[in-house]
Amino acid sequence: MTVAVERATSASRVGLLIASLLVAGLIALPWAGDAGLMRMVVELIALLVLAQMWNLLAGYAGLVSIGQQAYVGLGGYALVVLADDLGVNPFLAVPLAGLVAAAFALPTAALVFRFHGGYFAVGTWAVAEVYRLLIANSGALGRGTGRTLRAVFPLARETRELATYLLAVVLGVTAIVAVYLYLRSRLGLGLMAVRDSEPASQSLGVDVFRTKLAVYLAAAFGTGTTGGLIYLNLLRNSPDAAFSINWTAYTIFIVVIGGLGTLEGPIVGTLVFFLFRELLADWGSWYMILLGTLAVVVMMRYPQGLWGLVAERWDVRVFPVQRRVRDVFGVSPPGR
Amino acid sequence: MGWLDTLVQGILLGGLYALFATGLSLIFGVMRLVNLAHGDFSILAAFMAVAAVQALDVGPLLALVLVAPVMALVGYGLQRLVLNRLLGRGVLPAVLVTFGLSIVIQNGLLETFSADSRRLNAGSLETASLPLGGGIAVGWFPLLTFGVAVLLLVALQLLIGRTALGRAFRAASDDGETAALMGIDNGRLYALAMALSLAIVAVAGIFLGVRTTFTFASGPDRLLFAFEAVIIGGLGSLWGTLVGGVILGVAQTTGARVSPGWGVLTGHLVFLAVLLLRPSGLFAKSQRTDS
Numbered sequence: 373m374t375v376a377v378e379r380a381t382s383a384s385r386v387g388l389l390i391a392s393l394l395v396a397g398l399i400a401l402p403w404a405g406d407a408g409l410m411r412m413v414v415e416l417i418a419l420l421v422l423a424q425m426w427n428l429l430a431g432y433a434g435l436v437s438i439g440q441q442a443y444v445g446l447g448g449y450a451l452v453v454l455a456d457d458l459g460v461n462p463f464l465a466v467p468l469a470g471l472v473a474a475a476f477a478l479p480t481a482a483l484v485f486r487f488h489g490g491y492f493a494v495g496t497w498a499v500a501e502v503y504r505l506l507i508a509n510s511g512a513l514g515r516g517t518g519r520t521l522r523a524v525f526p527l528a529r530e531t532r533e534l535a536t537y538l539l540a541v542v543l544g545v546t547a548i549v550a551v552y553l554y555l556r557s558r559l560g561l562g563l564m565a566v567r568d569s570e571p572a573s574q575s576l577g578v579d580v581f582r583t584k585l586a587v588y589l590a591a592a593f594g595t596g597t598t599g600g601l602i603y604l605n606l607l608r609n610s611p612d613a614a615f616s617i618n619w620t621a622y623t624i625f626i627v628v629i630g631g632l633g634t635l636e637g638p639i640v641g642t643l644v645f646f647l648f649r650e651l652l653a654d655w656g657s658w659y660m661i662l663l664g665t666l667a668v669v670v671m672m673r674y675p676q677g678l679w680g681l682v683a684e685r686w687d688v689r690v691f692p693v694q695r696r697v698r699d700v701f702g703v704s705p706p707g708r
Numbered sequence: 709m710g711w712l713d714t715l716v717q718g719i720l721l722g723g724l725y726a727l728f729a730t731g732l733s734l735i736f737g738v739m740r741l742v743n744l745a746h747g748d749f750s751i752l753a754a755f756m757a758v759a760a761v762q763a764l765d766v767g768p769l770l771a772l773v774l775v776a777p778v779m780a781l782v783g784y785g786l787q788r789l790v791l792n793r794l795l796g797r798g799v800l801p802a803v804l805v806t807f808g809l810s811i812v813i814q815n816g817l818l819e820t821f822s823a824d825s826r827r828l829n830a831g832s833l834e835t836a837s838l839p840l841g842g843g844i845a846v847g848w849f850p851l852l853t854f855g856v857a858v859l860l861l862v863a864l865q866l867l868i869g870r871t872a873l874g875r876a877f878r879a880a881s882d883d884g885e886t887a888a889l890m891g892i893d894n895g896r897l898y899a900l901a902m903a904l905s906l907a908i909v910a911v912a913g914i915f916l917g918v919r920t921t922f923t924f925a926s927g928p929d930r931l932l933f934a935f936e937a938v939i940i941g942g943l944g945s946l947w948g949t950l951v952g953g954v955i956l957g958v959a960q961t962t963g964a965r966v967s968p969g970w971g972v973l974t975g976h977l978v979f980l981a982v983l984l985l986r987p988s989g990l991f992a993k994s995q996r997t998d999s
Contacts, residue, residue, distance in 0.1 A: 436803050438744065483980060486987045489799035490742025493807070494935045495983075498976060501932060505973040617928060621811050628804055657815040664812035671805050672793060 387690030398541050402534050410537045414605045416646055417544035418598050422619065423626040423638035424547050425594040430624075431633035432555065433587040434567045436489070438620055439496025442480070442503045443473040443592045445614035447599025449507060452609065455523035462523045463535055466543075466600035473596020474589050476503070481588050485581075497617070504615035518610030521603060536604050543601060547594055548691075552635060554590075555693040563587060621660070628667045631677025635691035640679045711965075713844050718961035720846070722937075722954030723854030724919065727912035728930050729937035729949045730861065731905035737881050737944055738901040741791065741802050745810035747930030749906050750913030752813055753779050754922055757914045758826050768828035768918050776910045783906030787899040795898075810927065817924035828917035853915045857953075860908060861946055868946075877901060929972070936979040942989025951990060955982075 402410060422440070429435045450472035454465035480499050487495040507513050524532050554560050565573035566583050574580050603609045622645065630641025645663065652659040674681060683689060732746050743749075753775050760771040786809075794801040830849065837845040868874035876897050879887040888894050916922060916930070933956060941952025956975050963974025982990070 430800065434800070436800055438803075438807060483983055486983060489740075490736070490744075490803050491935070491939075493744065493803050494742060494931065497928070498932050498936065498979065501929075502973065502976045502980065505969075505976065509967075509969045509973065621807075624804060624807060625811075628808075632800075657818050660815040661812050661819070664808045664815070668790070668805050668808040668812070671801050671808070672790065675797070675801060 381689050381692050383688035383690055384692050391690075395541070395545055399538075402537060407530075407533055410533060411605065412646075414537055414540040414601070416642060417540045418602050418605070419622060419626060419645065420638060420642045421544060421547045421594060421598045422623045423630070423642055424551055424635070425591040425598070426620070426623045427627045427632065427635075427638050428551055428587055428594075429591045431627065431637075432560075432563050432567055433584050435584060435588060436493045437484075437496040437588075437591075438493045438617075438624075439484070439498075439500035440591070440595050440623065441615050441617055441619040442496070442500035443477065443595035444599035444602065444619045445500075445507070445609075445611070446473045446476050446503060447596030448603035448609045448614045449513060449519075450596065451600040451603050452519050452521055453513075455521060456519070459523075462521065462604060463539055465523075466539060466604055467597050469600030470593040470595075470597030473599065474593040477589050477592030480592075481585055485584070485588075500615060500617075504611050507615075508611040514610075516611060518608065518614070521607045521609075524604070524607065536601070539604070540601055543597060548635065552691050552693065555635070559583070559586070560693065621664075625663045625667045627677075629663070629670050629677060631679035631683075632675070634677070634679050634683070635693065636683070636689075637677050637679040641677070644678070712842070714961050714965045715958060716840075716844060716846060717850070718958030719954050720850035720854045720957070721961060722950070722957030723850075723857035724912065724915055724953070725933050725937045725956050726950040726953035727853075727857045727860065727915065728909060728934035729941070729953055730864065730946070731908040731912070732931075732934045733938045733943070733946075733949055734864070734908075735901060735905045736938075738877050739795075739880065739884070739898050740799075742806070743902075743905070744803060744806040744931065745813060745927070746806075746905075746909060746934060747932075748810045748813040748817075748927030749779065749782075750909040750916065750930050751922055751924070751927040752817065753906075753910035753913035754828065754917035755817055755821055755826070755924075756910075757828055757917060758821070761828065768830050768914055771828075772911060772914045775914065776907045779910035780903040780907040783902040783904070784899045786906075787902035788895065791902070792895045792898060795894075810931075814924050814927060821924065823923060825921040825923045826917070827921045828914065830918045834918065849918060853919070856911065856915070857950070860911070861950055864908075865946055873900065933975070936975065939989055940979060940982045942991040945989070945991040948989060948991030955990075 398413065401413065422444070426437070426440055429437050429440075447469040450469035451462070451465050454460040454468055454472075455462040460468065480496075484492060484495040484499060508516050513519060527535075555563070562573065562578040562583050565576065565578055566580050570580050599614070603614070626641035626645050627638050628641070629644055630639065631637025648659045648663055652662070670677060676684065728747070728750060732743065735741050735743055735746075756775045756778065757768050757771040760766065760774055761768055764771070764774075790805060791802060794805060833849050833852075834847075836848045838848060838851065839845045866874075868877055876887065876892050879890070879892060880894055880897055884894055887897075912930075916926075937949055937952035937956050939952070940955050941948030941950070955978065959978040960971045960975040964971030966974075
């Protein structure tokens with residue numbers, strides 16, 4: 373029998389069209405001139421990228437980190453140091469902040485990779501606290517009160533907001549495309565093999581340690597860049613806010629509710645998160661209680677998340693990263 | 709005096725950390741589960757004690773007698789209704805579910821008790837101290853905390869080593885599947901372990917609340933200290949946990965003496981140093997660190 377391996381789906385072709393329209397809409401948005409809306413989109417994209425990065429770690433590499441706030445904070449502080457102290461262009465400093473975060477991720481990995489599973493989670497959290505306390509004790513970084521990004525003061529407010537917004541759109545699109553291409557590549561296949569069975573993938577020639585390390589560093593780069601973007605948007609950081617566990621909590625709730633281990637899940641989850649936050653804006657921290665409870669229930673009853681339910685029910689994949697075998701006559705193989 | 713005093717205070721603080729660590733270590737030993745809400749459950753217990761003290765007009769140590777069994781019930785229910793259903797699905801669901809619970813408990817406490825910091829008032833016991841000579845005085849309360857920690861560790865040691873329940877714990881720890889084949893009801897056993905863990909952490913939370921102020925957000929730090937004490941001491945060793953707690957306590961009081969902002973940080977750095985130099989801890993029973 374002749375078989376063909378299929379990657380694209382009709383949903384992915386429709387999805388590509390919708391995604392292109394969406395990106396075009398995002399690029400056109402500044403002409404509507406609503407600064408509040410633009411700030412919110414920046415925030416939404418920042419959370420989406422954080423979620424994609426965490427999803428890459430937990431959903432594809434099996435590395436459940438509770439310490440990604442370390443890289444949000446390091447990215448934010450790297451931005452201030454690069455732009456204010458070293459005179460780097462603040463917009464160029466955002467991706468450089470990601471590189472700084474990745475540089476810190478290397479020694480961090482040397483420590484936390486000694487743990488597995490649940491203790492890996494707590495270990496990453498402990499290291500994030502070390503970074504927070506080191507910065508909170510550093511006079512040059514403003515101690516507990518933090519620092520304000522002064523490098524952007526000479527710019528007109530509209531220019532700064534437009535540049536920040538466009539940078540966010542570029543970051544969001546790049547992150548999704550990069551993760552998608554990575555997962556479809558040979559390396560991505562190795563990564564998913566590692567997640568499914570470490571011994572089996574090792575015996576087939578996948579270098580488990582290097583695969584995981586590469587993903588950890590890449591996620592730190594993406595998370596650090598996002599940290600830079602977040603503080604370019606806020607202009608002011610402090611150790612408690614920049615290294616807050618809430619960054620990781622939001623991220624985890626988004627990914628779990630949306631669908632762990634899918635590229636579409638974090639997008640769905642981010643939209644659910646913003647909906648909850650806007651609807652319950654007058655209810656203090658109730659949205660966190662509700663999101664936390666929802667995440668627990670989803671994890672117990674529907675571990676594939678909202679997108680997983682949709683994908684199962686209607687068999688749609690907007691970002692197909694798996695390979696599906698079908699014969700040339702277009703008939704699905706038995707069992708499907 | 710001075711440095712010696714710092715050392716003594718650190719050792720006594722270590723007793724409290726050992727209390728936090730024991731519950732975490734027990735759960736990990738029996739079912740390879742890391743409860744990320746461990747610290748938040750201790751703070752929940754401390755707030756329950758605050759409510760009990762106000763409602764019943766009793767001292768915090770009497771409130772403890774009430775709160776600890778309630779927390780044991782909470783633990784039993786949590787394991788039976790939630791965590792047991794995640795067994796056999798790998799590490800990820802349990803980690804994420806307990807993390808979700810941690811955030812829910814913190815925000816629930818924030819909504820119920822506000823963001824104000826609280827303290828449990830134990831009256832004259834808090835300030836009474838025992839002079840040791842040489843200008844050093846040891847507070848009765850830290851001494852009591854340390855004594856309770858040691859007593860609980862001895863009791864736990866006897867429970868695990870000498871009773872049928874302890875034998876079942878050890879069997880489940882070594883090989884859960886075979887234990888089940890031999891007629892052990894793993895679900896019930898895990899629930900009993902979680903009940904025991906939360907009762908111990910309730911004791912720790914209430915002693916913490918008498919010792920220092922706490923807020924809804926004090927839980928995660930307790931989890932980290934407990935985890936660090938376990939890792940410094942070595943997995944699977946009860947007395948190692950006590951030594952781990954003491955090393956962490958001494959590191960924190962010494963650091964804080966050098967500079968007030970460096971207490972907790974010094975503790976973390978000592979933990980990282982141990983991790984770097986002796987990854988399996990100081991008194992590890994086995995080399996196993998997987999979960």
